[in-house]
Amino acid sequence: MDSETDTGRDIRFADLTTLRVGGPIGRLVTATTPAELVELATEVWAAGDDWVVVGGGSNLLVADDGFDGTVIRIASRGIELLPDAPEGAVRLRVQAGENWDELVAWTVEHGYSGLEALSGIPGAVGASPVQNIGAYGQELSDVLVAIEFLDEGATEPRRMTVDELELGYRTSVLKRGLAGVVVSVELELHDTAAERAVLGEAIGAPVAYRQLADALGVQLGDRVPVVRVREAVLALRRAKGMVLDPGDRDSVSAGSFFTNPIVTERVARSLPVDAPKWYLAPEQPDEVTPLASLASQSPLDAFLAHQAALEDAERQAAIAPEDPLVKLSAAWLIERSGIRRGFAIAGSGAAISSKHTLALTNRGNATAEDVAQLARFVQQRVQAEFGIVLHPEPVLLGIEL
Ligand SMILES: Cc1cc2nc3c(=O)[nH]c(=O)nc-3n(C[C@H](O)[C@H](O)[C@H](O)COP(=O)(O)OP(=O)(O)OC[C@H]3O[C@@H](n4cnc5c(N)ncnc54)[C@H](O)[C@@H]3O)c2cc1C
The missing domain is CATH 3.30.43.10 (Uridine Diphospho-n-acetylenolpyruvylglucosamine Reductase, domain 2)
Incomplete structure (x- = not known):
């Protein structure tokens, strides 16, 4: 060995x-x-x-x-083209130790579409199913077919299909505790060869994220060359300190530290009118939804309505599971609870990124406890202001928030 x-x-x-x-x-x-x-x-x-x-x-x-x-x-490497891909598609087996962003760059170079909006995410391929990585309108679940998984105690890996992984927003059965090792992942991407022959360029999947569409100067749903999507995503991410860069201390982080909370529509309606909200039901637009009916409320009325809605939601949860779910912006909640970019607790080596409210960063001499203390502070402020509990996105080892 x-x-x-x-x-x-x-x-x-x-x-x-x-x-x-x-x-x-x-x-x-x-x-x-x-x-x-x-x-x-x-x-x-x-x-x-x-x-x-x-x-x-x-x-x-x-x-x-x-x-x-x-x-x-x-650190196991290797990208392999698998036979029997459906017409217009390509199937890849990628070993767990491949660098994620190098894989994305490779697919873009080869004219395969499906990963371009996931450019710049740090880490290895084997971790990508753990929290179903996602960004800028794409998620691993859009392209993942299966993984090779070695269960704890087993001596041979087994194939687990994407359905068995129960992928959700930044979660999977792996993140929820299925113990073992992802040995490789199998992806199905769109092979743009036919389009390249006509258009001379590899065209990406429809742009599904407003900020990316704006950066590209296109409409949501438009299709843009994969090379341009990758460049635009990397530029957006750099501006937020969200690509690893030794020259950028805001990137000394674990990326977004909190997931966007998912609440019932009733709770969402109790938030201020300008709070970004995304309906999770597929038929609803994936857009910020202004709830104009709340616009005229005084702060006190809004607060009372919010408290009532929270209590209501708790009661309703048991009897009205059909109440639509709404995703909120953790960054907005943090900012509106009074925590600004660059904020640090006095004497701590950890700080909120100066470019992105959701990233907790190590300013050079932070301890893990500094980071945890800052995370708890953010949670407490958001809970006090809005009654909403933020959940950490990274995996915590030996630490409880
Ligand atoms: C600057 C920055 C930006 C980020 N942006 C994003 C983003 O846009 N979207 C997003 O989803 N994430 C983002 N992240 C989070 C992170 O990059 C991803 O979650 C990534 O997939 C983690 O990969 P890793 O190899 O570093 O995992 P690690 O941190 O090494 O491990 C994470 C977890 O996965 C487990 N794990 C790792 N490899 C395996 C394996 N082979 N088998 C079984 N379990 C395994 C570990 O035990 C651990 O529980 C960002 C992080 C940073 C620092």
């Missing part, structure tokens, strides 16, 4: 995560091939060690105490 094994107190999670916090680890093993990954994982499980898998460490917040078990780092 040519995997690397490191044991020693000087390896810290801070070296393995993009937030650059987290204490010492017991042992680090690195798998560079799928076979080695299976072998290492089965050895670790047979030994009964505590274990955790790490790809790019870009969605992890680990405690300052560290982790006294084995960290399995995945």
